[in-house]
Amino acid sequence: MGKEIKKFTIKHPTLEDAQAITDLVALCDIEDIGEPDITLSDVLDMWNSIPIETDAWVALSETNEIVGYGFVEVTGANRMDTCVFVHPQFKNRGIGSLLLDKVEERAKVLVEGKEGPQKLMNQISFTNSAARKLVEDRRYQFSRLYERMKIELEEEPAQVNLPEGISLRPFQPDHDEETLFLIYDETFQDSWGYTKKDFSTWISQKKSDGYDPSLWFIVWKDSEPVGFLMSRMQDDGLFIDLLGVKREYRKHGIGRALLLHTFGIAYERNQKTILLYVDSDSLTNANRLYQQVGMRPHSQTAVYMKELVV
Known part of the structure; x- marks a missing residue:
């Protein structure tokens, strides 16, 4: 006889589950990259962007321990993103498949009535070969590799x-x-996976948990905005969320100036760790800019894509 498969309960999470989910994802991070890459504020910030009563799920063990977590988020007119996590001690028991079933069922509901190709993007730690095989078996196609880059400031950065x-x-x-x-929308049209966003939704999400306007900057050419940077403090360091420069003003040191200015603010606040994510094949060579200011790759995330049939 084959090994008995224990039953797991799938339900939508509540706010009271946020810490347990943070702990679960942190365990997955430790197994994949050697350290946690999530905080409670990250989970709560994400939940400001999605209705967890319909678009997020947890898997409960027989002892009601949260051993799996997944969500789907509408991130553009033709794009949704998802991540699924399974407790390291509960892998290979079908939990990932159960959660992906829920994600894909919900994604098909969310795209009803929409025009054009609808893409579901699944983000997985590059080192998690079992998870990558799972999505490949479900006809997801590898699309992109993202790097988590990091720097530990040893001295106050020079200004540009x-x-x-x-x-x-x-x-x-x-x-x-x-x-x-408007400047975000213009500059990010050169990034892979760009989709049009609604202003009110975008700004409300950016002003959610962790919002600190003193860590947002705009670069001006007279009265014209030509570049910007948005960042926030997290438990594990200062996280650079978005950085963009208009095409005609690139290679003028604006991106470097924004980064080093932000590094200086972090240093003044006694925060020496700076983090960000970047497309390994960035169309604007953003990863080269980050390397020039001393940031180094720390881990990689594989992005898989599945086109949904409407």
Whole structure:
């Protein structure tokens, strides 16, 4: 007889489950990359973007321990993203498949009535070969590799002088929101996987848990915004969320200036660890810029894509 498969219960999480889910994902991170890459604020921030009563699931063991977690998030007009996590001690018991079933069922509901190809993107630690095989068996195609880059500041960073007529200014809350969104939308059209976003949804998500306007900056050429950077403090360091520069102003030191200015703010606040994620095949060679300011690859995330039939 084959090995008995224990039964697991799948349900939607509640806010009271947030810490247990954080602990679960941290265990998965430790197994995959050697250290946690998640905080409680990350989970709560994500839950500000999705209705967990319909778009997130946990798997419970027979003793009601959370041993699996998955979610699906609408991230653009034609794109959804998902991640699925399984407790290291409960792998190879069908939990990942159960959660992916829920994700894909819900994704098909979410795309009903939409036009054009609908893509479901699944993000997996590159070292998790079992998870990669699972999605490959379900007809997901490998699309991209993202690097988690990191630097530990040993001294206060030098500042960069911008070209004449170009200035770096702090973001002004309740004034610069639409300007920031417009420059984000323009600069990120050069990034892989770009999809049009709704302003009000985007800004409300960015102003959720961990929002600190003193860590947002806009670069101006006279009265024209030409670059921006958005970051936030996390338990494990300062995380650079978004950085963009208009095409015609690239290779003028603007991205470097934004990074080093942000590094300086972090150093002043006694935060020496800086983190970010970048596309390994960035169309704008962003990973080269990050290497030039001293950041180094720390781990990799594989992105798999599945086109949904509407």
